[in-house]
Amino acid sequence: MFLANVLNEPDCQPIKKSYEQWFTFMEENVEFWLPDSEWHTKTHCARVLLLVLLIGNQKGLSDDEMAALAMTAVFHDSRRLDDGIDKGHGSRAAEYYKNYCHEHDLPYDEQTYYITYYHDQDDSLGLSEIKKSPNLNERAILLYQVFKDADALDRFRLGPDGLDVRFLRTEEARQLVDFAKDLLCKSSETNA
DSSP states (O other): OTTHHHHTSGGGGGGHHHHHHHHHHHHHHOOOSOTTOSSSSHHHHHHHHHHHHHHHHHHTOOHHHHHHHHHHHHHTTTTOSSSSOOTTHHHHHHHHHHHHHHHTTOOOOHHHHHHHHHTTSOHHHHHHHHHHOTTOOHHHHHHHHHHHHHHHHGGGGGOTTSOOGGGOOOHHHHTTHHHHHHHHHHHHHHHO
8 A cells, every 4th residue: 555654653543544445546446647747646646635634634624525635636637738837637637537427426526626627726716716606615615725735735746845835725734744745755765
């Protein structure tokens, strides 16, 4: 199991089973267009999955909210065309998620769709689109912020200055900065 060395740490115990289930789902079901990507791999998505579950657990999110965040984590970078900015990969991944749910008779969640769709956009656009949706509420905004923070925490893979902590949206994410650095090192050791 990827990150097994980290999952046994006390802070990860509350989310270990959920992480293992979602990681297995991603490994067995989610197809990535850039499997040889340098920065946007299943490994990256696995770290984001762990981080989003940790933040969600610390915030006391419901099981449904945690599932929405986990589904976003496993699909969010699956439809990249390149390792650059690739604006639009979020919308492609959101459509992939939506179609996947319909084709496999899985419950479709509009929050997951919106968070995935706008995760590669500026917050002003993502938040305004979520607020415009008649089916979403303030909780969707919170989930969007939690996901964006979890994804940002894995920016250390881009280099030691890959993350500007001033842009983190939640206090829980700010408290996980050192953990995220350590997570990257431990996941690199696992893949070596």
